[in-house]
Amino acid sequence: MTTPSRESLGVVLNDLPPVVHAFAYGSAVFPQPASSSSSEPSSSPVRDGETRAPRASSPPSTSRPSGSVVDYVLAVDAPDEWHAANMAANPSHYAAHLRLLGARSPGWIADRVGVGVHYNTLLPWPCTTTRPHDGARLYKYGVVSVEALTRDLTRWSDLFVAGRMQKPTTTLTTTTAAFAADASLRAASEANLRAALAAALLMLPETFSTRELHETLCGLSYEGDVRTAFGAEDVGKIPRVAAGSRAGLREMYADAIARFRSNPAIGLTAVGTSVDRGDCDWGQDKSAAARSALLETLPRKALALAAVSAGAGAEAAAAAIASRASPERTRDVVRRAIDAIVFRSSARQLMSGILSTSPRKSLTYALGKAVKSVASRARVGREEAASRAASARARVGLFRLDIILSRSYSHGSFGKSNSALPVCFLERTTRCARPGQDARVIPPTRDSHRGARPIPGRPLRDSADYRI
Numbered sequence: 001m002t003t004p005s006r007e008s009l010g011v012v013l014n015d016l017p018p019v020v021h022a023f024a025y026g027s028a029v030f031p032q033p034a035s036s037s038s039s040e041p042s043s044s045p046v047r048d049g050e051t052r053a054p055r056a057s058s059p060p061s062t063s064r065p066s067g068s069v070v071d072y073v074l075a076v077d078a079p080d081e082w083h084a085a086n087m088a089a090n091p092s093h094y095a096a097h098l099r100l101l102g103a104r105s106p107g108w109i110a111d112r113v114g115v116g117v118h119y120n121t122l123l124p125w126p127c128t129t130t131r132p133h134d135g136a137r138l139y140k141y142g143v144v145s146v147e148a149l150t151r152d153l154t155r156w157s158d159l160f161v162a163g164r165m166q167k168p169t170t171t172l173t174t175t176t177a178a179f180a181a182d183a184s185l186r187a188a189s190e191a192n193l194r195a196a197l198a199a200a201l202l203m204l205p206e207t208f209s210t211r212e213l214h215e216t217l218c219g220l221s222y223e224g225d226v227r228t229a230f231g232a233e234d235v236g237k238i239p240r241v242a243a244g245s246r247a248g249l250r251e252m253y254a255d256a257i258a259r260f261r262s263n264p265a266i267g268l269t270a271v272g273t274s275v276d277r278g279d280c281d282w283g284q285d286k287s288a289a290a291r292s293a294l295l296e297t298l299p300r301k302a303l304a305l306a307a308v309s310a311g312a313g314a315e316a317a318a319a320a321i322a323s324r325a326s327p328e329r330t331r332d333v334v335r336r337a338i339d340a341i342v343f344r345s346s347a348r349q350l351m352s353g354i355l356s357t358s359p360r361k362s363l364t365y366a367l368g369k370a371v372k373s374v375a376s377r378a379r380v381g382r383e384e385a386a387s388r389a390a391s392a393r394a395r396v397g398l399f400r401l402d403i404i405l406s407r408s409y410s411h412g413s414f415g416k417s418n419s420a421l422p423v424c425f426l427e428r429t430t431r432c433a434r435p436g437q438d439a440r441v442i443p444p445t446r447d448s449h450r451g452a453r454p455i456p457g458r459p460l461r462d463s464a465d466y467r468i
Contacts, residue, residue, distance in 0.1 A: 003170075004029060009070065010172040011126060012139055017085040019074040020146050021185055023169040026071035030168055032244030069122070072141035072172075073161055075149045075185075079107040079118070082143060093120040095358040106143070106356060114352025115158040115345045116148035121353075122361050146185070153188035156195065156299040158345035159338065163221025165189060166196045167241065168248030190255070196220055197256045198297035202334045206286050206327075207271060210279035214242040214249045224339030226346040265293040291330050292322035298334075305337035306330075 009024045076082040084103035087094055098105045110118040121140040144161055152162040200216040219238045222228060234240070242249070260268045267285025284290065295303060295318035307316040310325045310333045325333060 003031060004070075006170055006172060009170055012070075012072065012141070013172060015090060015126060016074070016141075017076075017082050017089065019076050019082070019173060021075040021149070022072060022172040023165075024070060024072050024172060025164050025167065025169045026069075027241075027244070028068065028070045029170055030244050030248065032240045068137055070125075070139040072139065073117070073164065074141055074143050075146045076143060077146055079110075079143055079145050080104050083107060083118070093123060095356060095361075097358075098356060109352055109356045110143075113355060114349045115152075115160045117142040117144045117160060117349065117352075118356060119143075119353060121357060150184060150188045153185075153192040154299065156192075156302050156341060158348075159221055159341045160345045160349060162192050163342065165192060166220060167218055168245045168252060193253060194256045194259065195298055195302070197253055197260065198294040199302070199334055199338060201260075201266075201268065201284055202291060202294050203331045204284070207281065207283045209281050210250075211242070213282065214246060215239055217249060217253070218242045218245065220338055221342055223335075224342030224346070226343055226350060229343065263293065266290055286327040288319075288322040291327065292319040295321055295330075295334075302334070302337050302341065305340055306333045309333040309336045 004024075009029065010022075013019065013022060080103060083106045087099060087103050091099055094106065106118040110116050119140055119142045122138050123140060125137055125139060142161075149161055151157050152160060153165065156162055196217055199220060200213060203216055204212060215238055218241045222238055222241075257268070260266045261270075267287075267290045269283050270280040271283040272281045273279070295306070298306070298318075303318060303321075304314045307321050308314050310316075310321050310329065312320050312324050316324075321333070322330065
């Protein structure tokens with residue numbers, strides 16, 4: 001199933017007061033694979049003198065919009081005035097106690113309890129319009145001021161809306177006000193993407209794949225979430241989001257990657273091409289100078305928290321952090337700094353949601369998250385069991401191939417040829433092939449079968465006569 005169109009997603013704006021900027025996001029907008037195991041394969045390159053071992057097969061999976069709730073964020077100039085107009089036009093969008101408290105109550109709770117975003121949740125899809133896809137029956141929207149949105153994008157004050165905008169979104173507004181604010185919002189969004197890329201590079205090793213980069217980028221605003229900390233999120237969410245957003249991530253980070261590649265101080269280079277999907281594998285300079293250049297790209301709040309975690313003091317410069325910490329230590333302090341921001345903001349937003357939503361909707365939301373979490377853990381258990389079974393079958397296949405080739409060499413079936421063949425000669429190899437790893441190329445010899453250990457008292461006839 002394809003991504004829902006902008007027109008089908010934008011129909012909900014027809015019933016709402018005008019907004020400056022709006023976008024849709026989430027699993028109902030961008031297709032995701034049905035399971036984390038169906039994400040793109042490992043992208044490790046084939047090295048000279050090696051050949052790739054057979055992979056354990058897995059059932060094919062189609063990508064589809066998997067969410068039944070379509071998520072929106074609406075940026076407005078004056079939230080109180082907007083809520084007043086919307087509460088008059090759509091009173092059912094608000095909880096009863098908010099209607100009694102008045103139009104200023106949603107913004108008050110959002111600013112003083114939450115992170116400046118008020119969500120109206122679990123709203124039925126307009127009956128007069130076509131849903132984006134068959135599973136979409138509900139939608140929710142968060143309302144934030146343009147000022148708060150810009151601050152979060154440039155400073156990572158909460159990394160809440162900024163975290164959602166580090167993954168692909170579908171922009172919906174084309175109004176005159178949106179065009180007027182477009183330049184500042186675009187500049188803030190670009191700064192957010194550069195900071196996210198810098199943080200991901202600081203957390204990645206010297207060489208990494210495009211898949212690892214995408215998963216690290218998607219995980220920035222998830223791993224510290226209070227729901228994740230308490231096991232209330234899908235355990236395979238990050239790989240599935242990365243797999244479903246692969247094309248969008250490549251497009252939205254293209255400019256930031258090009259900018260970093262052209263900066264010799266950072267030292268980001270493409271080191272090869274993956275045989276699986278044609279994506280680049282990457283290398284980066286992990287010296288103190290390169291890490292300092294990446295740290296300087298981070299927003300001030302994240303840099304200060306990283307400095308405190310590194311023991312350098314909140315006002316320490318990026319160069320002081322990089323010189324004080326090793327690459328591994330730098331990775332840890334950056335991860336902790338971002339997790340601290342996300343944990344605090346997600347906890348505040350969770351409390352804000354409880355206070356501004358009806359008890360029935362809060363319970364429905366909590367139960368839905370719990371069901372998804374339990375289902376994801378059951379799915380991961382099934383995938384791991386299937387993977388173990390497939391790995392066992394693959395090992396048996398490699399074992400039998402080894403026996404056949406070993407017997408062929410011992411009987412002279414290949415003559416005196418010295419051509420190299422991809423063989424895993426049991427215990428004679430220092431690197432035996434496993435599913436998902438590379439098999440070593442071993443020059444054949446006539447006595448290669450002697451690498452197997454015979455079972456005492458049996459002639460060497462078939463695979464049952466060998467021990468692994």
